[in-house]
Amino acid sequence: MRILVVGAGALGILFAGIISRHGGDVAVLTRRREAAEAIRQDGVIVEDGVSAWRARPECSTDPRIASDAEACLICVKSYDTEFVGRMISPHVRNDCLFVTVQNGLNNVERLTGIFGRERVIGGYTMQASTLTGLNRVFHAYDGETVLGGHPSTSTGIYRIRAVAEELSRLGLKTTAIEDIYPEVVTKLIINSVINPLTALLGVRNGELLEIEVIAEVIDGLVREGVEAGSLLGVKLSLEETRRRVHEAIVATANNKSSMLQDVERGRRTEIEFINGSLARVLKDAGRPAPLNTLLTRLILAVEWRGAKHGRGG
Numbered sequence: 001m002r003i004l005v006v007g008a009g010a011l012g013i014l015f016a017g018i019i020s021r022h023g024g025d026v027a028v029l030t031r032r033r034e035a036a037e038a039i040r041q042d043g044v045i046v047e048d049g050v051s052a053w054r055a056r057p058e059c060s061t062d063p064r065i066a067s068d069a070e071a072c073l074i075c076v077k078s079y080d081t082e083f084v085g086r087m088i089s090p091h092v093r094n095d096c097l098f099v100t101v102q103n104g105l106n107n108v109e110r111l112t113g114i115f116g117r118e119r120v121i122g123g124y125t126m127q128a129s130t131l132t133g134l135n136r137v138f139h140a141y142d143g144e145t146v147l148g149g150h151p152s153t154s155t156g157i158y159r160i161r162a163v164a165e166e167l168s169r170l171g172l173k174t175t176a177i178e179d180i181y182p183e184v185v186t187k188l189i190i191n192s193v194i195n196p197l198t199a200l201l202g203v204r205n206g207e208l209l210e211i212e213v214i215a216e217v218i219d220g221l222v223r224e225g226v227e228a229g230s231l232l233g234v235k236l237s238l239e240e241t242r243r244r245v246h247e248a249i250v251a252t253a254n255n256k257s258s259m260l261q262d263v264e265r266g267r268r269t270e271i272e273f274i275n276g277s278l279a280r281v282l283k284d285a286g287r288p289a290p291l292n293t294l295l296t297r298l299i300l301a302v303e304w305r306g307a308k309h310g311r312g313g
């Protein structure tokens with residue numbers, strides 16, 4: 001299967017590197033010329049603290065590279081999903097599949113708006129990596145990727161399974177399930193805790209559990225998330241969701257969350273697609289969302305500081 005990884009961030013580089021290392025036919029599409037140059041010259045380098053390896057996926061800044069892809073893994077930030085979807089859409093094959101394991105809500109809908117309901121696959125990933133150079137990542141956790149059927153798609157489960165099997169064969173532990181939506185909402189809640197708190201405090205994921213005074217904030221975010229989930233039609237158990245958040249923090253302890261990485265680079269974050277979207281779901285139903293609202297505003301303020309004073313504020 002010819003795979004196109006769209007985006008050369010922490011996850012895109014990791015996915016393309018793993019797939020290429022396992023003999024997959026993979027290319028990366030990035031709009032950043034200097035990243036494309038580095039990948040073409042030196043390949044991608046993945047290190048995990050013990051060893052490092054290099055792989056050589058193809059790489060281009062030209063969207064026409066999408067023309068022979070059978071599956072596109074969309075690995076850009078949520079605010080760029082629509083842009084890259086429209087950029088590749090004139091070039092893709094009629095039977096190409098579009099897979100999103102991005103953070104945030106509604107990436108599936110953004111893609112179905114461009115490619116229709118039958119070619120989009122939703123999912124989430126617990127892979128954790130930190131971008132350490134233009135073509136280099138620190139792989140903090142080799143987590144599971146899960147794909148599945150979604151209320152906004154009608155992609156056949158057999159096609160979803162075929163993609164999951166192919167990705168697993170190519171080194172990315174991937175499973176397929178009938179209904180991914182509860183898992184997407186759970187991952188959203190996990191991100192609503194880890195991402196803004198690590199970004200505001202400037203700590204790696206695991207350190208969140210050492211800071212006793214924020215335990216109540218974490219618990220409050222889980223409660224708001226579970227309530228938002230039920231408004232989205234997903235019944236989650238509070239206890240189980242607390243366990244999943246805790247498990248994610250422990251598993252990805254050595255990672256810098258994607259939001260902390262963005263803040264450190266003075267870049268736009270995904271806050272409006274994570275905590276902002278949970279706050280909107282609650283407020284639209286007339287429910288209070290104090291923590292998600294506050295964290296959204298604080299991270300937007302940090303973005304403002306970064307824009308005013310340069311990198312990392």
Ligand code: KPL
Binds near residue numbers: 103127191195255
């Ligand atoms: O999704 C992530 C992110 O940083 O965006 C986790 C899983 C929390 C890893 O850091």
